[in-house]
Amino acid sequence: MARDAVLRVADLQTHFFTFGGARVVRAVDGVSFTLHAGETLGLVGESGSGKTTTCLSIVGLLPRAGRIVGGSVLFEGADLTRKSQRELRRIRGRRIAVILQDPMASLNPLFTIFRQVAEPAFFHQHLRGRSLRERVQSLLRAVRIPSPEWRMREYPHQMSGGMRQRIVGAIALAGGPRLVIADEPTTNLDVTIQAQYLDLLKDIQRETGVALIFVTHNLGIVAKMCDRVAVMYAGKLVEQAPVRELFDAPKHPYTRALLGSMPKLGSKEPLYSIRGHPPNLASLPSGCSFHPRCPDVMPRCMTEEPRDFRPGDGSVARCWLLDDVLTRS
Amino acid sequence: MSSPVLEVRALKKYFPARRRLFGGAATWVKAVDGVDITVHAGETLGLIGESGCGKTTTSKLILLQETPTAGTISFEGRDIASLQGSDLMAYRRAVQVVFQDPFSSLSPRMRVGDIIAEPLEIHTDLARAAIDERVGTVLELVGLAPDVAPLFPHEFSGGQRQRIAIARALVTDTRLIVLDEPVSALDVSVRAQIITQLEELQRALGVSYLFIGHDLATVAHISHRIAVMYLGKIVETAASDALCARPMHPYTQALFAAALPSHPDDRTETKAITGEVPSALSLPSGCRFHPRCPSAMPVCSQIEPVLRPRDGGGEVACHLYD
Amino acid sequence: MATIPANTRLAARRTASGWLGALVKAAREAPLMAVIILGGLVLVALLADLIAPYDPTLPVKGAEMFVPPFWMEGGSVATPLGTDFQGRDILSRLIYGARVSLVVGLMGTLVAGGIGTAMGILSGYVGGWVDQIIMRVTDAWLALPAIVFAIFLAAMVGPSMWNIIVILGAVYWTRYARVIRGEVLTLRERDFVKLAEIAGASKLRVIKKHILPNVMNTATVLASLTVGVVIIAEASLSFLGVGVPPPQPAWGLMLSEARPTLMAGQWWLTVFPGACILLIVLATQLFGDWLRVRLDPQTRNL
Numbered sequence: 038m039a040r041d042a043v044l045r046v047a048d049l050q051t052h053f054f055t056f057g058g059a060r061v062v063r064a065v066d067g068v069s070f071t072l073h074a075g076e077t078l079g080l081v082g083e084s085g086s087g088k089t090t091t092c093l094s095i096v097g098l099l100p101r102a103g104r105i106v107g108g109s110v111l112f113e114g115a116d117l118t119r120k121s122q123r124e125l126r127r128i129r130g131r132r133i134a135v136i137l138q139d140p141m142a143s144l145n146p147l148f149t150i151f152r153q154v155a156e157p158a159f160f161h162q163h164l165r166g167r168s169l170r171e172r173v174q175s176l177l178r179a180v181r182i183p184s185p186e187w188r189m190r191e192y193p194h195q196m197s198g199g200m201r202q203r204i205v206g207a208i209a210l211a212g213g214p215r216l217v218i219a220d221e222p223t224t225n226l227d228v229t230i231q232a233q234y235l236d237l238l239k240d241i242q243r244e245t246g247v248a249l250i251f252v253t254h255n256l257g258i259v260a261k262m263c264d265r266v267a268v269m270y271a272g273k274l275v276e277q278a279p280v281r282e283l284f285d286a287p288k289h290p291y292t293r294a295l296l297g298s299m300p301k302l303g304s305k306e307p308l309y310s311i312r313g314h315p316p317n318l319a320s321l322p323s324g325c326s327f328h329p330r331c332p333d334v335m336p337r338c339m340t341e342e343p344r345d346f347r348p349g350d351g352s353v354a355r356c357w358l359l360d361d362v363l364t365r366s
Numbered sequence: 367m368s369s370p371v372l373e374v375r376a377l378k379k380y381f382p383a384r385r386r387l388f389g390g391a392a393t394w395v396k397a398v399d400g401v402d403i404t405v406h407a408g409e410t411l412g413l414i415g416e417s418g419c420g421k422t423t424t425s426k427l428i429l430l431q432e433t434p435t436a437g438t439i440s441f442e443g444r445d446i447a448s449l450q451g452s453d454l455m456a457y458r459r460a461v462q463v464v465f466q467d468p469f470s471s472l473s474p475r476m477r478v479g480d481i482i483a484e485p486l487e488i489h490t491d492l493a494r495a496a497i498d499e500r501v502g503t504v505l506e507l508v509g510l511a512p513d514v515a516p517l518f519p520h521e522f523s524g525g526q527r528q529r530i531a532i533a534r535a536l537v538t539d540t541r542l543i544v545l546d547e548p549v550s551a552l553d554v555s556v557r558a559q560i561i562t563q564l565e566e567l568q569r570a571l572g573v574s575y576l577f578i579g580h581d582l583a584t585v586a587h588i589s590h591r592i593a594v595m596y597l598g599k600i601v602e603t604a605a606s607d608a609l610c611a612r613p614m615h616p617y618t619q620a621l622f623a624a625a626l627p628s629h630p631d632d633r634t635e636t637k638a639i640t641g642e643v644p645s646a647l648s649l650p651s652g653c654r655f656h657p658r659c660p661s662a663m664p665v666c667s668q669i670e671p672v673l674r675p676r677d678g679g680g681e682v683a684c685h686l687y688d
Numbered sequence: 689m690a691t692i693p694a695n696t697r698l699a700a701r702r703t704a705s706g707w708l709g710a711l712v713k714a715a716r717e718a719p720l721m722a723v724i725i726l727g728g729l730v731l732v733a734l735l736a737d738l739i740a741p742y743d744p745t746l747p748v749k750g751a752e753m754f755v756p757p758f759w760m761e762g763g764s765v766a767t768p769l770g771t772d773f774q775g776r777d778i779l780s781r782l783i784y785g786a787r788v789s790l791v792v793g794l795m796g797t798l799v800a801g802g803i804g805t806a807m808g809i810l811s812g813y814v815g816g817w818v819d820q821i822i823m824r825v826t827d828a829w830l831a832l833p834a835i836v837f838a839i840f841l842a843a844m845v846g847p848s849m850w851n852i853i854v855i856l857g858a859v860y861w862t863r864y865a866r867v868i869r870g871e872v873l874t875l876r877e878r879d880f881v882k883l884a885e886i887a888g889a890s891k892l893r894v895i896k897k898h899i900l901p902n903v904m905n906t907a908t909v910l911a912s913l914t915v916g917v918v919i920i921a922e923a924s925l926s927f928l929g930v931g932v933p934p935p936q937p938a939w940g941l942m943l944s945e946a947r948p949t950l951m952a953g954q955w956w957l958t959v960f961p962g963a964c965i966l967l968i969v970l971a972t973q974l975f976g977d978w979l980r981v982r983l984d985p986q987t988r989n990l
Contacts, residue, residue: 302622
């Protein structure tokens, strides 16, 4: 792709230090990916896989115990891991926007919709009076809020869940971001409202060319929304591929298992169940972290950690199976 | 199809929304408004709908957590409203429930064995040894080792907790389990385990399920028949395959359109239906779906459609098929 | 996602090593001090007959009235903390007084906790008009000044230690009822309670097996924080002459009896019982605070 990368994450490592540094939890361990303008990356994983920590590392919102110990986050050419909190604050909300799962947590119940949507335009673009009102209305129209001139005088509690999540979207768009990170934004929404919201995000992306990171555990959302997919397991990226390659020819057994365990509409085929449950990051299995649950486990998986393999179709996977496949062919 | 286990007829549940100063309620929330469903022996009926459609109220009525405003619920041929004494206890033994959140459904201060044994302690006077044996049996049924009985719930993961909840539901001579979104709170890789386990248990024990959910793919996978609910009413019922092959009610079609694709090639460019579920306080006239319906006709805002037999079996309530 | 609460917990742990560290450390060591004070007092109360040098109700033979503590001029080692206006040994009276304070404090709390927990559970779990009545009664109770109410009751039934216990229990149960009721209201909505009801468990069984075990933490913490309040109330009642009747030695009564001489320079009559009250209340509060932190499931795993 000739376009410039909006975001280039290289070998990102974020650890949590507990008990005064006596215990180290490798929440994110060597994550790399690149995101171009107008592209959507799906960051897939189960709870505790490190997908949320990866996003928090990018925007510099890690909790106190967490620290980026290695790698770089290049956003528009500048390394965000070297920026001060002050500089990051300027970037967040303007160049990078974040949409979280619970819209109520992102909205202040005491302020009107107008005040909350107007804030970035007021402080960053110094709009006042009528031009400010028009800007807010156009933002609300962009997220398909009906009759924005009335709605903007209301308070968050007067709106439905879907409507609130749109408001959060409007605030995210207010600064004209190049990158939007959406962390499971539709988990609390009903199916038809979820579909509306996903359609809306796609429309906005088409109009503005914003790059999107979609954090989710739902492969259906990935199939609907994403161009590329990165699958995380126990803090590591186990597979990364263009969305069609991932669904057609998953390389990592974990990806295969995830796809097999997803019920398909109108199919009664038995679901594939992965045995066991996700590991505790504080005490990971030796070798490949997935080996105790892996259906294709080999002796070397228990001792040696697999490296990245590139089978040539644009995908990257961390699995010893590929080593054999590659050497044989 | 075998004999019906559960038959719900014209079930209604109205909640008072605003009360007058004196006397009765001024407005009613019609949470459940004339619902008919049937669950046969050894069958799974999926009840699907969005939040506020009344599916949870329906399950509460079946579980005797609420009393119906009108209508009947019969279990194995007997109206459960008339059950008393030992008959009532027999019903409570035969019908169990598994809730969505496995962290809330197991008491943090009880041992797993005691949690599972509770229905037995309530309903039988079995000796401790017999209870322990039965607990061990159901633990094995759901794929856990019998020696986990003395542990406390916090030592288990979400999926294991849900297995414990299922074990408890099976410990008596259960014939019907209400599954209220039993996998929604679980990790994806664990969901398939639980679904598969439930399917296996049904094959082995012949127990019936009422599976309540909002995810079409999951409900369609586990259910033999599906009932689609919208604003307190069943709008369409059909065998799972028939419904997936040809959803007829515009709301069912909208649910299918909104369902997430299982492959990037299945992406549809059809737009999701607009609008949101209206408040149950002020129901639309005529067909409740008509304000959001893409094929609404003048008649839809005047006359409420009734369930009629549809092609391929089942029933649909829509003027398009009059 | 599950990682978020875990992370914030880790974060909380980190700050503890900073400026909060000293505070947290102090709180951790507090029970040691509290346990030493409380344990000492319990021991003294139990062994009062053995360790008290004199009968607390009778004047010390051969000793005068208002003998000062031994280190002062005119003091005597025979009566190390001095004697009171009747020539009774202050130390012996303090030692026996510990009995009264502890018995009234613990029993009064037990009575208040028993009534309050029962009422709170009844109110929260049964609901409806039962809830209405109990809550209106607690409203009325809370509107009355506790001490005035206690004086009124004490004046009606007459002063005795056991009456005081019942009276203080009857005065202080309302705070339990309110807190426990709130707890029960959230418990009632938990799925495991619903599951028990659906399985056909009787109300009594649900209360016994599911509600009570889950409110015991709260009740225990509340109890440890109430003991001090009850002890002060007992001292106040005794001070006002409607508590433990003389000549029984109670700290509050000692204060009361010493009041006329407060300005006359015989400070040891008031300072020692006052210090004892301060010490025991402080110790119970510290212990209660520590217990609250320990039993709080949010912080227990740190």
